[in-house]
Amino acid sequence: MHPPISPADLTTLITEAAVAARRLHRKLVLPAADIDDLRQDLLIDLICRLPGFDSRRGSIGGFANIVLHNQSSRIAIRHHRQRRAQGGSVLSLDAPIEGGTEPMGCLLAETDGLAAWHGQDASEADHAALRHDLAHALGDLPDDARGLCVALGTCAIADIISRTGTSRSALYRHIALLRLDLAMRGFGARWDGLRAA
C-alpha cells in the first residue's frame, strides 16, 4: 500500500493544482465559473497518479508539475476539439452568447431546458397554479377520499393493505372511485367533445 501523504505534500499538490488551473483557465479563455472544475479535474488526476511518485527521482513538487502539465495539455486538446465542433465558439450556460452581456442560461426559457425534453415542461407559474387547483380539489373531496390521497402519496399499495387491513380488491375499488372524484374536479382526464360527438 502506498504510504499516506503528509500534510505538507498535500498542501504542495493543492497549490500546484490551483496554479495550473489558473494558467489553463487563462489560456483557454473560459468563463470564471469553470476554474473550480478545472482545479478539481487536475487535482483528481494528480492524486490518482501519486502511486507512481518515486521520491528518489525528485521532489513531489516536480512530480506534480509534470503530471499537471500533461493533464492540462489533454484538457486543452479536448477543449479545442470541442470548440472546433461548435464552430469556434464557447457554448456554456454561464457564458454570454456572442454580442450579448447576459449568460445564455438567463436567456433560455424553461421550455428549452433538459427537463422539458423529458416531458417536464411546466414552469414555476404552472406548478403554483396546479398546487392551487389541487388544494381546492382536495378541499372538495370527501374525508375518506382525502385520507386515501394521503395514503397513496406516502405509502405503497402493499403498505396500505398491511396497515389498514383492507383487501386489495376493495382498495382498488376505492382508487377507481377516487379517480372519478378527481376527474369530476378537473384532474386526470380530459373530455374531448369532438371525439364524443
Added chain:
Amino acid sequence: MEMLIMPPTAFTPAKPRPFTDIEFCAWIGQALPGDRLEYHRGFLGIDTTAVISTLPEIERRRVGALASAAHRAFEAALVHLVQVRVGPDRFAYLAIARTKPRHAPVPFSQLIASEEAA
C-alpha cells in the same frame, strides 16, 4: 336552382359514441354552469339491471358505471340530474352542470403533515 328540403323525420343523426364513466366525470370537470350532457337514452332502471336488461353485458356494465358516476356527481352537488320523456318507456337522461361548490382549500403538503402528526 331547386333546393332540396329534407323532412325532419327523415334525418337521423349519427349515433354518438357511447362514453365511459371517467369521460363523463372529465366532462363535469370541464363543464361550465348550465352545460348539459345527455348521458343515456332508454330506461335506465331496466337497462342497468342484470336479468331484464336488453343490452349486451359489456354495454350494461358501462351504463351501470355511468349511472353510478352520475349519481356520485349529483351527491357531490356538481350536477343536476334530469330526465326527459322521449317516448313510451324511453327517456333522455341529462346531466346539467352546477356551479362548483367552494370548500376551503386543503394544500396536499398540509394534508400529509397533519396525517403524519396524527
